[in-house]
Amino acid sequence: MADRFETKTVHLGHEPLRQVKGKARPIYQTSVFAFSSLEDIERYYAGEGEYLYTRNGNPNQHELADAVARLEGAEAGVSAASGMGAIMGGLLSVLGPGDHVLASHEIYGGTYSLLFNELSRLGITAECIDLSRLDSLDKHIRSNTKLFFMETITNPLLTVADMPYWIAQAKNYGLTVMIDNTFATPYLVQPAQYGADLIVHSATKYIGGHSDVTAGVLVGKNELIARAREVVTGYGASLSPFEAWLTARGLKTLALRMEKQCDNASRIAEFLKNHPAVLKTYYPDAADTSFFTRPKQGAMVSFQLADESKIYDFYRAFRWIKLAPSLAGVETSLSHPVTTSHRALSEEQRTTSGITMGLVRLSVGIEAVEDIQEELERALGV
Ligand SMILES: Cc1ncc(COP(=O)(O)O)c(C=O)c1O
Missing domain, CATH: 3.40.640.10 (Type I PLP-dependent aspartate aminotransferase-like (Major domain))
Known part of the structure; x- marks a missing residue:
């Protein structure tokens, strides 16, 4: 090894490791791999x-x-x-x-x-x-x-x-x-x-x-x-x-997360279906998912507010469920298709596809389902 300071700074400590067996795979944060010949x-x-x-x-x-x-x-x-x-x-x-x-x-x-x-x-x-x-x-x-x-x-x-x-x-x-x-x-x-x-x-x-x-x-x-x-x-x-x-x-935790998120989502879908402030709930039917390998219908629930004019107040009413235009995290989150993912649709396309101003998309997380329900109950009551 060259022994001038500048060269040592670049190379010391970076010799290839002898065989080590980390339990987790290391991050190979390298743009290129070295060859010996x-x-x-x-x-x-x-x-x-x-x-x-x-x-x-x-x-x-x-x-x-x-x-x-x-x-x-x-x-x-x-x-x-x-x-x-x-x-x-x-x-x-x-x-x-x-x-x-x-x-x-x-x-x-x-x-x-x-x-x-x-x-x-x-x-x-x-x-x-x-x-x-x-x-x-x-x-x-x-x-x-x-x-x-x-x-x-x-x-x-x-x-x-x-x-x-x-x-x-x-x-x-x-x-x-x-x-x-x-x-x-x-x-x-x-x-x-x-x-x-x-x-x-x-x-x-x-x-x-x-x-x-x-x-x-x-x-x-x-x-x-x-x-x-x-x-x-x-x-x-x-x-x-x-x-x-x-x-x-x-x-690694996909199965655990999906099991909990799907179970929570089916409970929340039931709750929304019976709520007077909700006009329509979208959640896959067990009959339609009969080709799935498990008797679960997913962890996303969408619903239409009965009174569309309350949509801005509804989204403001949440304490801990975040409005975030993505899905599938361990945290329950909400998105609003008309102002985000389906913004480009014309008024007519929205009406024919059912993606209206009052449509809410809920990505159900792993929290206690009672807490998710209470948070929704509060927002639906505004
Ligand atoms: C069904 C589906 N496919 C593909 C994509 C695109 O994925 P990404 O945002 O990771 O590029 C999304 C993003 O929301 C999605 O919902």
Whole structure:
């Protein structure tokens, strides 16, 4: 080791560790990996070494992607810097100029915008269809239709379409099927069991579970994921090691969180259904979720205030439930679709879709359900 002060400052203490066995995986907070020889670099390119540069791959990204892939029963996975990064990776692993996408009309606004504002510029076209009014894809299939996209539980009206049926339909036409399983998570249903080729998560939500990270994961068949990985790294949407580590840490308690959050949500949905200040409650029906692997209907509840004019007072009345336009954290939170996620909708679109000023979206957390109920009771009484 060189012994001048400046050189020592940079290098001392940074020698590689001997084999140590931390119980938790360390954070590989490094942008690049060191090689002991040029031959080692050759071995990496020959497919024998795993890591070169973090944008291309990092043990923390892989830990998260592998865990979600295994929970979803999928062959492989890739993590991304956000749910949108993962959706983009999935779509562009399949689609190119001239291709057409069929998507459910109830999809996240960001996905809608990716399809219609961004991918359209690459010559990819899309059509949104109302799965509740159709029994076949027949009339919508074109010769260039390549991919079918839907969400397991939709936002904000929490509709659950017959996913196994639609996957089978899409497969009949030879389409690649991509499912956004963010709201249900593999705790409730694993779309790969029904033949989905790609499953995507905004891991920002239940996978991470603590509202402290933005991340995405895409899982599916080996060949598709290999291609998606090239898209994610090529477009620069790789997940940072620290975010990957936090998300993987959150994932460890997914089952515990989901169990409690779903149980709390079904109690709160019952309470809201019987409340005079609530016009309508949206919570998936047990009959619609019969293809889920557990008898639970998710942890999101939406509802319509009977008196829409009270909406501003209603949101002001909360003491500890926060108004925050996201979901799925351990803390119960509220959002208001019209002023946030569905802001871009015209008045007419809002009325026809049922996303009106009085619609409230509640993400139910792990707190004592009695406290959540009392907090809602107070706000509904304003
Ligand atoms: C169902 C769904 N998919 C995808 C996304 C996008 O995820 P992210 O915000 O992590 O990019 C969201 C975000 O709210 C979502 O609700």
